[in-house]
Amino acid sequence: MRALRGGRTAGAVRQGFGKCGVAMDKHILELKHICKEFPGVKALDDVNLTLDAGEVLALVGENGAGKSTLMLTLGGVHKPEAGQIFINGKEVSFSSPMDAQNQGIGIVYQELSLVQGLSIAENIFANRQPVGKAGFIKKEELYKSAREMLGLFHMEQLDPGMLVKELSVANRQVIEILKAISCDPKILVLDEPTSSLTEVEVQELFRNIRILKERGIAIIYISHHLHEIFEIADKVTILRDGKYICEARVTDIDEEFLVTKMVGRKIENIYGKRQEDEKIGEVCFRAEHLERKGLFHDISFEVRRGEIVGMSGLVGAGRTEIGLAIFGADKLDAGTLTLDGKQVEIRSVREAIANGIGYMSENRKEQGLYLDFDLKMNFISNRLPEFSKNGFMQEKQIEKAAEEAVNQFRIAIPGVSYKVGKLSGGNQQKVLLATWLGIRPRFLIVDEPTRGVDVGAKSEIYTFLRRMAAEGTAILMISSDLPEILGVSDRILVVREGQIAADCPARGATEESILSFATGVKEEETRRD
């Protein structure tokens, strides 16, 4: 990270960036009274938005508030039923995504659109590669332009010929942004750009956003992470249930204001109240000298009954790998596990579950849920024997248990036979939580429990975790979200490069202190410039 910053001069910059100066009295983008309806739902209802050159506007709202629809409208995917869009004071309409791009809208979607097996250069200039007479790609020219683009973000050290699949997630995202920038947009939309980045990488992204700002590009920034908004945005537009709620300069408001406006009711503290120390009991889970070659080594820690231990660290530090190995999904090369004072041998997920260990995966869509299946099937997936008699499934019993779970976890779903793939992120996460709490774990590992989940559902998930803890479960919470780590944990472990770098009480810990352990850099140096 530190290699990328500093006093290096900007490389050659593509022509055109400088021409973005606009007459001051006109907004670079203005949306007036935009309405968009889908059968049965008013997705956007009289939404207004203004944006000036070099400004960062944060678009916030819960899932389903209309952020995505608004973005897709701006991207030319949806056509609004009513309302007007102005670019530089001129009314425009988009006939297609291509048309929107040509008129100066660049969008970086949350799901990256890069081709893994092609080079950086070919990805940046996808379908716009410079070609010679016979239609062959001029490689020299292509690489030269790609190097210029990389120079914009001071990343000349990357070889334009490198394949995208060899890049880190963070660098892939940089390429994605460069791809959008290479079309010379006036307005750039970033959809949840930090959802898979670590804190350090987020800082890097912000630096890049500031570079784009200086070039006069107007940016719409969509994020669930409210603290980011105060750091990078100039102003914020809040949506709720498809309606425009308000617009404010970030300097005039605070986080509580944002949450209240987004949710429509007051949430005192989304992380809930911390357990009183006396409720924390005996040691439930103990790991000693765990090792998996090349990924982590000498990992020792304890989790007590009733305790939520937060595990922080950079992406790639080995946190998920530790979790998976404890859960028996990956092999441990060395080390011992102890549950309630008894040493246990866990060679498979089945044995872990039998011992009362649960693991809620960080990626519910790919590892955790069965999106094409209904809630019932998902809910019983990790304990089929409990719902079968003489080898045959007991459908009535399954239905009853699933219905109870829906009520208990307040999952918004039309019925237990409804596909979970159609639920919102927050509800999907609640289904996953219900599934794992179903085994009544003694020790539960939750990996990024609120990734891609909106504020309302977040606070509910924290409530469930706390209730579990209060009932005596030991919880290990792996998370990249520092405020979450600080707000929820009783104790914090920091993992750096496959080793435990710190084990400290949550009281007294700060974002800076955790980051300094996570990066191994002294505290003063990690402070933002």
Added chain:
Amino acid sequence: MNILKKLTKQREFFIFFVIICIMVAMTIYSPIFLTFANLSVLFLSLSIAVIIAVGMTNLMVSGGFDMSVGSVLAFSGAMAGIVLRSGAPVIAAVLIGIVIGGLAGLFNGFVVSILGINPFVTTLASLSLFRGLTLIVTRGQNISGLPDAFNALGQKVILGLQMPIWYALILVVIGDILLRKSRFFRQNYYIGGSEKSARLSGIAVDRMKILNYVIVGLLAGFAGVIMTARMGTASVTQGTGLELQVITAVIIGGASLQGGEGTVIGAFLGSLLMTLITNVLTLVGVDVYWQTFVTGATLLVAVLIDQYGKVRKEKARK
């Protein structure tokens, strides 16, 4: 009302409905259609494919795929024939045919789940491997002159129906109940739905996958024995192209190549529908050469209807 609504949503019901329509229309059109003779020939001709389809459905539900069943059938049949010609008892020949099918399945399963080769590629290779082995062990010669006691396994008639029909029906009933209701086979839906999730749910994914190939192999081996008995000859070309017929039936019956869905009854009805259409074309007097074409068209139409139905349902929800 509720039950009716639930029924009409299922693919099996839809195919069943189409089958009834065709049968009613044909009964009116042709006096020979609804005769016992015609129908028993019809069922006999689909019985071998149905026996294998029971295992194929289970395999495809788990996201697997097997192109080699036709070759395995031929190899098992040939080995049974060789064993019989050497003077071994019938029971030994039957067991050897079935066991060889199982071993072939074990081979496929091992390569797919332990070595991690794509199922299509693996079984495309073993399609040639086992057909090749058949040619090697038989020196390319059909094996005939098998004992009557053995041939009876495929030719005997009980209650007017030939043995292969009985085997198929029994296997369909057992297979459907097991796949629909048993905890053990339910695991295959989870594996097909999301293999990564299934691992984290504590399902022994690799073991199940191997077993699924073994099951379809055992059934292909059994089918090989039965087909040999029915013909009285172990033909080196028997079962050629059968894999496509079986997979087509399973997909028409509601399974998908991604896994996670499908039923044995559906596969049976899919197979019946295809055979019925062929039978109808013959009775109506359509050129024989059109029949394969119509099979392809049926598959495409079935999948299109399903796709269209899903899209419409989703739109109605929004």
